[in-house]
Amino acid sequence: MSIAEQPSRRSVLAAAVAAAVVTGAGPAAADTAAETGTGTGTDEAGAGQATARLVDNRAWTTYTEWRSGTARGTQAVAGARPGLVLATPAGTVDYTDPHTGTTATWEYATWTSAPHALSVPATEVIASWNADTPAGTWIQVELRGTYSDGAETPWYVLGRWAAGDQDIRRTSVDDQSDGRSSIWTDTFAIDDASTGLRLTAYRLRLTLYRRPGTKATPTVWRLGAMGSDVPDRFTVPASTPGLTRELGVPRYSQEIHKGQYPEYDNGGEAWCSPTSSQMIVEYWGARLSEEQTSWVDPAFADPQVCHAARYTFDYQYAGCGNWPFNAAYAATFRGLQGVVTRLHSLTDLETLIEAGIPAITSQSFRADELTGAGYGTSGHLMTVIGFTADGDVIANDPASPSNEAVRRIYRRREWENIWLRTKRYNTSGKVVSGTGGVCYLYFPAHPTPRQRRVLAAVGVR
The missing domain is CATH 2.60.120 (Jelly Rolls)
Structure with a gap:
């Protein structure tokens, strides 16, 4: 992600597709990754039925x-x-x-x-x-x-x-x-x-x-x-909070890697996707060995983030935000699966969090649209780890100045709208595309019965 709201390579392509879409179109892929939806958190059947209206897995x-x-x-x-x-x-x-x-x-x-x-x-x-x-x-x-x-x-x-x-x-x-x-x-x-x-x-x-x-x-x-087939929408209905829970997901900042290994999309400034991927990989207990990260300059903190950037990098796209490449990277760790899907609502996301499954979501927004972010972006990935008692979103936001600052709380209504919409206005007042609920899910190769039911409820088997 670039902190300044400048068009990324993928968002330029998305805008080209969006320009041809007058009604009824889902967005083209946005800059770096994933999204979700709207709801109450505990109704697994309801979440699955909502997703089925828009998504086939x-x-x-x-x-x-x-x-x-x-x-x-x-x-x-x-x-x-x-x-x-x-x-x-x-x-x-x-x-x-x-x-x-x-x-x-x-x-x-x-x-x-x-x-x-x-x-x-x-x-x-x-x-x-x-x-x-x-x-x-x-x-x-x-x-x-x-x-x-x-x-x-x-x-x-x-x-x-x-x-x-x-x-x-x-x-x-x-x-x-x-x-x-x-x-x-x-x-x-x-x-x-x-x-x-x-x-x-x-x-x-x-x-x-x-x-x-x-x-x-x-x-x-x-x-x-x-x-x-996600319909065009600038806004989505407000959801009702239904879950209070926070998962213990490791926190990594992309910003502390700024300038490192610029051959991989200008270094850490653009590494929101692999940084988020590494957080969830490690949440599930997977670790890189010292031998695997031995190529990283020992002066750099968190060499595993550099490793994730290198091994998700798409040489044609010239970036680390290829969605399937990130999911495939997660699955290179023994005992993990990774998929790219699209969720319907925050209900789906609450359902996952309740079962202990965090998610990586993609947002694009102006700086005035997400209170507390302090930046605008044409495409950025965050790791959603929970919900507060008021229903606000707890996210590990890699666009933070330090690992300690990664945990953020974002207002539920603002967050769900910037994440689920397919159309938005940029800082120039131009209509551009949004990401419409795309999401990376990483989970065990052999899910528990509970995890299996919850994944099925959001359309993933």
Whole structure:
């Protein structure tokens, strides 16, 4: 996030889409990440029903589901965490990394899901994946959709990803469009939703790569996508507080990293997304080893935040705010899953907090719209950790001058509106897009029954 309210790379793209949307469109993706909604906190069924009106989530995670797709050289594996691996290569391909200029030959195999019919014909789709990519391996995720008039999209690349950066540079792919829909960094979006065109179904395709002659393989544990159709709105109805609770989430400031490792989007000033991700990763008990952070200058505090920035960095977007890349980073820690979804209300968020699950949300606002923030932004991530007795939002805001200053309390009505709206006025009085409830959720690979019920209530399995 940039403290000054200047257009970010992603918000410029979002504004381009929003300009074409007169009515009924969800926003394009905003600068760096995630959002939620409005409510009372304890009605799990109600939260799930509210989300279902706007959002469709589908994920492939079980052995049966991995076996249900069309495999060319991939194989489903059972066990405590079922997944998909490269078994017998379907062939080889040369890939020239656009960010290094290096051309290498890779063995590959593919898996394609059956078509998934969206319960909510969508203006946007965002994928998530959780995978292990040992040295010498990487994956590609693609989507092909069916429009409401029966025509199909091309195969769109949603990400070329590796946990590390020694083999390829993880990257989104620009300039993908068929004149009716486009890929904006990590988000599929209908170009002009006012026409009524929607995406009614999609297939996902995984391609697993490895260096020829090795037995190494990626393992993909989770693949899914969130489709949504959020209506245009400058305001949302006020919710009724329903929960008082605060979770003990570690506090990290992005600001103390200002100027560090400028090759990763100008250093800590823009690291709201990985800083927030690292907070929740550590909340769940995951830790980086000294060996993993040994590359960080020992003079820098909190080397794990530098590490998170490096390993969420999207070399095409030139930033650390790629939503699926952050969720995938969280899932590189043993025992964690990560997804990108869209929540309907603060009720959904209270439901999660009540079950001990914090969330990462994305806001964009003028300095006068969020009391106590002290800045305006075209896109910024915070970690929501609880609610006060008055229903106000307790957030770990990484845009703080120190770790000690990270915990903030923001007024409920202000916060829910800047987070859930899809339209807003910037400091110049121009109409620009808002983020409309997108959210990162990180949770155990094996949730408790209670956690499983609560996640299902907000549409996540």
